[in-house]
Amino acid sequence: MKWLLPILTGALLFCSSCQKDEVQQPQVLSFTLNHDTLYYRNNLLLSTSFSPVESLHFSMDISQTQSYSYLVNGTNTRVKSIDEEFSGSVATASLFTPEMYSNSQGVVTLDLYSLDNEYYSSRSDTITLLPHSIAIEVTNLSISPSTIVNTEDEVFSIDSTALSSLTLSLSLLSTDTNLLTIGDTTVHLPSQQQNHTITLPITTLLGKDNHQKSAFLPLTISHSSGIVGYRDTLFLNILSHFPDPYEPFSWHTSYEHNQFHQEFNIDPHAHISLTEAWKSSRGEDITIAIIDQGFEDTHEDLFGNIIGTYNAEDDTPHVNSGWNTNHGTACAGLSSAPINGKGVSGSAPDSKLILIAAPSLSDASIIKAFEYARTNGARVISCSWGSYNVSQIVSDKIEELYDEGIVIVFACGNDSQNLDEKNVNDESELPTVIGVGASNENNGLSSYSNYGTAVDCIAPGGSYSMGVLSVDLMGSSGSNYQMEVVDNNYAFHSGTSFSAPIVAGVAALVLSKNPALSPEQVRTILINSCEKIGNNAHYNAQGFDVMRAYGKINAAKAVTLAQSYR
């Protein structure tokens, strides 16, 4: 009999809603949305608003053909019932408004979104003609220091107005169907000015745990008299930066004037301006493949960005062999640990990760690893290993990927050697590869770093006494180098092995900003944005120093260069 209980409860609820509707005698407004181009693989988000009433929203599966009935409480206490039907490629929705509000003036808008944030279809109808047409052009939104709103897409441009002031509200329709008001303001419009730039302070930020990066923002514009003037939806890319808890110890990310940096004499310029770079790029839509001997793919500060794992030797997804996995895990963290309120942030925290294990690093497994990265959409591949004796087959494979537009980064090794004098043929020296040496917390060359004319740049890899902070094997296994400031899931690591994924992440920032760039263009951008560090350096006319290559990478400058690079 237990199974009857939910049915009876549902029936009772349904009856109570019927009664409420009968009492209020709703006015019915119908819309039909034709959306021939919809992809049905995703759940859709249907947003219905009746301005100036707050938006109502609920999710549904477009692939289902059935009727829905909802009672939704608007935030300004008006009660609405929405009924919609979906059949084939046509969606119909009806908005019922209680009779007491039937004379309200406003615009009803019905928007359909996919849950992957791609906008599909919209329909708006004016219920009552507006007494004023309102002019507004949003060209800039000022924001709090911790939130960056990218407004590259200009959306609003309306005819002139006689109004002297407007009330604006900006709300976020999040993918979990919560509507969050993130800002509102009253602005005074100069008369006789057709285009006006409005600064909208965002007063209510996304919650600290909400690291949503992009969203559709329904912008409601209303006159102080309560008349709704205009409503539209713009797509904004929100780059909220709430530092991960161990960022104060990540000296390679930015300089923090704190006890840690002072105690260890961290040079204020030892970082690579990552925090600054993240204001405009975080590696969105770029996949980085890390090839190493193994990974802890379940790490709390990695798995959120992992989209694939592959073992090139047994053709399985199992990359955690338990042997020598700390090295690859730390490398993955330095390129792509997400900003998620845990641990640390990689240099491209919004990039996606493919972890590829090649435990033996045999020539055959390396070929398979590169091939897997290629066929699974990697734009950047980071390799923190090398043989001084690269094979023809691997060299050719790297060239093949390079020709297909994939950026490949290699660490250049930790033997304090000039690779030119050593007469070796290292992977990092290939012309199709970005070879990376290490810089330290004193903003100089790390004493262990290899160097030579084929190395392209240096990046933080730390010193014997101070490594760069990344993820480590969870728990007590892995490195013990926590320096009493981070827990056992994280550790400080030193070596060119850790410089390479930092550079790979910066390459992802660059590609995210300008996806059309070729590997050679990415390399040019990286070396042209390098800082010439070192007191005794001898940079030549081309800006090259044999020990420090083209200098230390600078993420912010690289991203800026990428924006304008043609």
Next chain:
Amino acid sequence: MKKLLLIITLLLPTLAEEYFYEFGEKVYLKEESTRDAIKDTKLRYFQTAKGHHMATTGDIILKLQSFDHLNYFLKNYPIESYKKLDQRTFLLTPQSGHNLFEIANRIHLDSMSIYAQPNFIRKQRGKR
């Protein structure tokens, strides 16, 4: 004297030089004795003239102009099995009893291949 001859006979295979083709050149290898720490029945350890250490896995990597040519090699060389590494690269396992380097070099010199060489595990430079 007999004992000495026996010792020389036993040592000969270990001291014999093998070679393979890489970047258009013959790379000569001296076989090293198996290190206890990394004993593996399939692996054979070598050192190049430049001092690089590498081990063969018993397989051959073959790069072809076209996938269509694979059957030719399977028919004309003592190949037991193969695995695909990418569209035009294959890992061949020779039939037992055949010399890995000899087969790899013959295939390499065959006009139907782009190149072939034993599959090596190359000693990695030090990680930190």
